[in-house]
Amino acid sequence: MSNIKHHLTDDILMAYSAGTLPEAFNLMVATHLSLCDTCHAHLASFDAVGGEVLDTPDADIAMDTASFAATMALIAGGPTDEIKVTRPKGTLPAPLQDYVGGDLDQIRWKPVGLGVKQAILPTSKDASARLLFIPAGAAMPDHGHKGTEMTMVLQGAFQDDDDYFARGDVETADSDHFHTPVADIHEDCICLAVTDAPLEFKGLLPKIAQRFLRI
Amino acid sequence: MARGAVTGEVRVNNEDKTKKRLLWVSHLTRIRDNQDKAAFAELYAHFAPRVKGFLIKSGADASLAEECAQEVMATCWHKAHMFDPSRASVATWIFTIARNRKIDVLRKQRRPEPEELTWGPEEEPDQADVLALQQESELLGRALADLPAAQRDLIQKAYFGDLSHSEIAAETGLPLGTIKSRIRLALERLRHVLK
Numbered sequence: 001m002s003n004i005k006h007h008l009t010d011d012i013l014m015a016y017s018a019g020t021l022p023e024a025f026n027l028m029v030a031t032h033l034s035l036c037d038t039c040h041a042h043l044a045s046f047d048a049v050g051g052e053v054l055d056t057p058d059a060d061i062a063m064d065t066a067s068f069a070a071t072m073a074l075i076a077g078g079p080t081d082e083i084k085v086t087r088p089k090g091t092l093p094a095p096l097q098d099y100v101g102g103d104l105d106q107i108r109w110k111p112v113g114l115g116v117k118q119a120i121l122p123t124s125k126d127a128s129a130r131l132l133f134i135p136a137g138a139a140m141p142d143h144g145h146k147g148t149e150m151t152m153v154l155q156g157a158f159q160d161d162d163d164y165f166a167r168g169d170v171e172t173a174d175s176d177h178f179h180t181p182v183a184d185i186h187e188d189c190i191c192l193a194v195t196d197a198p199l200e201f202k203g204l205l206p207k208i209a210q211r212f213l214r215i
Numbered sequence: 216m217a218r219g220a221v222t223g224e225v226r227v228n229n230e231d232k233t234k235k236r237l238l239w240v241s242h243l244t245r246i247r248d249n250q251d252k253a254a255f256a257e258l259y260a261h262f263a264p265r266v267k268g269f270l271i272k273s274g275a276d277a278s279l280a281e282e283c284a285q286e287v288m289a290t291c292w293h294k295a296h297m298f299d300p301s302r303a304s305v306a307t308w309i310f311t312i313a314r315n316r317k318i319d320v321l322r323k324q325r326r327p328e329p330e331e332l333t334w335g336p337e338e339e340p341d342q343a344d345v346l347a348l349q350q351e352s353e354l355l356g357r358a359l360a361d362l363p364a365a366q367r368d369l370i371q372k373a374y375f376g377d378l379s380h381s382e383i384a385a386e387t388g389l390p391l392g393t394i395k396s397r398i399r400l401a402l403e404r405l406r407h408v409l410k
Contacts, residue, residue, distance in 0.1 A: 018374045019314040023324040033329035051307030052356045053374040054269050061268040064281050074289040095327035124324045
């Protein structure tokens, strides 16, 4: 189904399974899983570990006395699920479309200079998610990280040092990793990028830009 | 002689445990097809306290955990038709429901879900696949129980406690590198079993 070469790390998949990631990273994982059968299968084994951990008895914990009756009353009240909007398939996988409100044509881009554009997505504050538009052949500013940054290609491709990232590929960069992704010459590149700390840019101008970019 | 007897006993024990897993599967089928309250009561007696424990260890107070565990069990009733026993054990399925509830209620965040989420079989799964999956779950459960205590403890902390690896480091006093390598080691052992 896909030619994805750069996958999610065990750390990230396990934390997704455990439910301990910030919302922005959950969005990244859900978006990647929508395109990647390999990671989907991998996640199933992490969920299986979670199931076994859950199924460990603990003699100290019991339900309240009226608990079962209360649950039957909840059941009688019917399901409480919100209705999910089903969206037509597009360039953006469904979980991203939910945040954008549609496909590519619904993204509200803000120019950030040199043809680069971005759109910040509404997530909880413990990490941030944004879409990036990098014109074909253009470079992102040279930057390092305080925390973890993950970047996934949705359209086009980019080259970072020796590695080539195409649709569905995820680059995971930890702190003290300096890199300069360059968009492939053939097509404008659109990426989802999430980070749990502000990026550090080398040089003064990018530092000023950073305050406006909110990255 | 004695050794053979012990091995035989262990095997019977494992078969019993797989039977137990298949029993939970048939309970969910009875709930789905017949709204069977007796089956639900048994499922509840086993899993509701485990879900409550999971939520308490994730940072909920006892009354919130009680309330959420009831909601999780009610969801099991309503979503019984979505359960696919050729893809997960009942414990795993309930774990994912409890985990999603934890994100909603404890962390107050949206939970983005991937496209075509696996739950939701179109037709009855093949019985051989169901048996294979439930046996595999039993092997995994045993492998987890057999892990060295230090490794098992960290795996449980990673799932139960709402802790990042660096927070586990602070709580246990272990260096981050040790935690990561113990978890990696544990996962390798578990994976070896699932081959």
